[in-house]
Amino acid sequence: MPDIFSQGFMLRAFLAAGIIALVSPCIGTTLVLKRLSAIGDATSHSALAGIAFGLMIGINPILGAILFSIFAVLGIETLRRAFKGYGEIATVVVMSAGIGLAAVLSRFTSSASSLDSFMFGSVIAISDFDLWLTAALGVAVAAVSLILRKELFFVTFDEEAAKLAGVPTHTVNLVIMALTAVTVSVASRIVGALMISSLLVIPVAAAMMLAKSYKQTILISILLAEAFTIGGLFVSYYADLSPGGTIVLIGVIFLSVTALATRKRRM
Amino acid sequence: MDEILRVENLNFEYPDAPVLRDVSFTLNKGDFLGIIGANGAGKSTLIKLILNLLPCPKGAITLFGEDISSFKDAHKIGYVSQKSNAFAKNFPATVEEVVAANLYSQKKLFSRYTRADRERVRDVLSRVGMDGYLDKPIGKLSGGQQQRVFIARALVAEPELLLMDEPTSGVDAANAAAITDIITDLNSRGMTIVMTNHDTPALFKISSVLLIFCEHGNGEFVKKTDLTLDEVNDIFAGRRKHHHA
Numbered sequence: 001m002p003d004i005f006s007q008g009f010m011l012r013a014f015l016a017a018g019i020i021a022l023v024s025p026c027i028g029t030t031l032v033l034k035r036l037s038a039i040g041d042a043t044s045h046s047a048l049a050g051i052a053f054g055l056m057i058g059i060n061p062i063l064g065a066i067l068f069s070i071f072a073v074l075g076i077e078t079l080r081r082a083f084k085g086y087g088e089i090a091t092v093v094v095m096s097a098g099i100g101l102a103a104v105l106s107r108f109t110s111s112a113s114s115l116d117s118f119m120f121g122s123v124i125a126i127s128d129f130d131l132w133l134t135a136a137l138g139v140a141v142a143a144v145s146l147i148l149r150k151e152l153f154f155v156t157f158d159e160e161a162a163k164l165a166g167v168p169t170h171t172v173n174l175v176i177m178a179l180t181a182v183t184v185s186v187a188s189r190i191v192g193a194l195m196i197s198s199l200l201v202i203p204v205a206a207a208m209m210l211a212k213s214y215k216q217t218i219l220i221s222i223l224l225a226e227a228f229t230i231g232g233l234f235v236s237y238y239a240d241l242s243p244g245g246t247i248v249l250i251g252v253i254f255l256s257v258t259a260l261a262t263r264k265r266r267m
Numbered sequence: 268m269d270e271i272l273r274v275e276n277l278n279f280e281y282p283d284a285p286v287l288r289d290v291s292f293t294l295n296k297g298d299f300l301g302i303i304g305a306n307g308a309g310k311s312t313l314i315k316l317i318l319n320l321l322p323c324p325k326g327a328i329t330l331f332g333e334d335i336s337s338f339k340d341a342h343k344i345g346y347v348s349q350k351s352n353a354f355a356k357n358f359p360a361t362v363e364e365v366v367a368a369n370l371y372s373q374k375k376l377f378s379r380y381t382r383a384d385r386e387r388v389r390d391v392l393s394r395v396g397m398d399g400y401l402d403k404p405i406g407k408l409s410g411g412q413q414q415r416v417f418i419a420r421a422l423v424a425e426p427e428l429l430l431m432d433e434p435t436s437g438v439d440a441a442n443a444a445a446i447t448d449i450i451t452d453l454n455s456r457g458m459t460i461v462m463t464n465h466d467t468p469a470l471f472k473i474s475s476v477l478l479i480f481c482e483h484g485n486g487e488f489v490k491k492t493d494l495t496l497d498e499v500n501d502i503f504a505g506r507r508k509h510h511h512a
Contacts, residue, residue, distance in 0.1 A: 033358060147377065154368040157360055160348065164318060165372040165424070166341040208359050212404055217359040 004237050012131050013123035013190060013243070017229040019138035020187045020199070025207070025221035026145035027179045028200035032208070033156045038091045039076060039177075040197030043184045045098035046072030048193040050185070051118045052105035061118060062133055065188055069181030072098060077177055121192030121244025123233065134186045141179050148175065153214055191229075192244035199225060202251035209262045224254065269296040270332060271428050271459045272317065277326035279312055286312050290326070292478060292488035294461070296427070299454045301470035301491075302463040303503055304480030310463040311349060313478075313486075314432050317461070318346055330428070342372035345421030347414070349432040356406040362416050363388055363401045369420045391419040395449050411442020418449060429453065431462040435469075447473060467503065471496050479503050 004010050031037055047065035054064025072094050079090030106115055117125050145152065154162035155172045163169045180200075187196040207221035232247030239246075272294040279287040286309040294300055302310045315321045317328055319335045328335045331343060366388045367380060392398060395415040405413060414434060421429060431450070435443035451473050454460050464470040471477070471491065479487045479502045487502055494502075 150368070150371055150374065150380075153360075153364065154371055157354060157358065157365065157368065160320065161346070161369065161420070162371070163320070164341060164344070164346055165369055166339075167371055208357065211359045212402070213361040214359055214364050 012126045016134045016190050021225035021229040023138045023141040024199045025203050025225050027183050028204045029218050032204040037201045040200040042091045042095035043069050043072050044193045044196045045095045047185050049098050049101035052102050055109040065185035069185050073177035073181045119194050123243050137182050137186045195244045195248045198248040206255045206258045209258050273329040275327045290486040297457050299460045299474045300476050301474030302478045308480035342424040343427045345426030345429040347417050347431040347434050365405050366420045369423050372424050391422045395419045411438040428459045
């Protein structure tokens with residue numbers, strides 16, 4: 001078995017995974033606490049349609065994913081207003097549209113294996129361009145999350161009070177949606193479009209059981225996401241497993257153990 | 268007298284029912300308005316209209332001499348909602364984070380949470396009797412303690428007008444009495460208060476002016492000194508109509 005770090009593609013995978021693990025909890029915390037976790041799923045299925053579209057017309061699939069994800073989150077936000085009080089309808093409609101479109105467009109892609117690699121994640125396929133794109137968009141998502149941390153907390157905890165204090169809540173909600181779209185798209189390369197919503201939710205869910213404050217929740221969920229992705233890459237490399245699936249399963253096992261270990265404290 | 272709030276000929280209706288009909292009153296600095304009325308009479312709706320959380324279709328609302336449509340001084344108004352503590356109990360936030368959030372109206376985009384801000388948060392928590400709770404998770408507090416924290420959150424921005432919608436609803440008797448004391452103290456220091464409460468005698472005791480909704484919307488605005496509690500109850504029950512001097 002060759003040394004893991006002697007492989008150029010694994011170095012790229014570790015770098016990309018490290019960036020994704022940094023930004024996923026930044027936006028995942030907001031989605032989980034605003035009870036919008038399912039939006040990650042709906043967006044990732046739309047991202048898959050964008051990937052198929054990118055493969056079909058010959059552009060970088062991540063760019064296609066970003067384009068379709070942004071349409072998806074705008075669609076969710078519009079439909080949420082139309083179905084006020086029943087916001088989950090919007091999520092299901094957009095997710096269905098994403099799956100349907102991905103299924104139709106997949107027939108026109110030249111390589112079914114390429115689409116598969118985006119569905120379940122791949123470390124071999126990460127190009128230098130993918131890595132730079134991931135780095136640039138990751139820095140953008142992290143920077144916006146940091147700059148808007150006061151607004152994100154306030155809108156997440158009590159949107160009405162935030163509005164009264166002068167927070168532009170509609171704009172902040174659109175920013176949350178845009179950050180979700182970008183995060184899901186860049187993460188689909190390595191974690192897989194079908195599994196990225198797990199990386200948005202599981203580290204945050206585990207951190208909520210351990211943290212005593214909002215700030216701690218974000219910091220712990222970043223540390224956990226880093227541990228899950230880096231651990232998952234090691235295990236998947238040496239055990240010859242799918243990296244995305246391994247990352248998610250490590251997270252689920254940790255979450256289950258944490259839930260058992262902290263059940264008395266949380267009662 | 269500094270005029271704080273003026274409501275003129277306010278009308279509002281939901282698609283299925285009229286709620287407010289031709290409501291008018293003026294509050295000056297230091298007034299304490301108690302709003303009395305049955306469920307659905309329009310008490311919460313009136314507060315939401317004053318806060319511009321609902322569009323004002325007919326009539327006019329003026330805050331600090333400015334029409335609410337152009338009013339921008341968010342920090343001048345504090346609000347404690349009936350459902351402030353309706354958040355998920357396992358929401359991971361400390362008392363400090365919840366109170367400090369409302370400093371937003373005085374902060375710029377890139378501004379940081381400073382030591383002076385922390386002192387301000389400590390100070391308002393002390394004023395509502397919640398010293399020592401700074402680092403406690405908000406979800407672990409009792410309903411009454413949470414309500415005190417939400418009063419502190421409203422106070423941290425140093426408002427001049429405080430609107431409170433049933434602040435003692437669902438709160439145990441000891442905390443309800445403590446909250447009433449806090450509100451009375453704020454009013455005695457010159458803060459203008461608007462408050463709804465189902466407990467008419469309690470509200471009658473602490474307010475200086477009353478708005479009484481006997482049925483849908485027709486609010487009678489009266490000075491407390493003009494009436495006894497029995498007369499207020501009669502207006503509320505529709506047995507009597509008050510005639511302004």
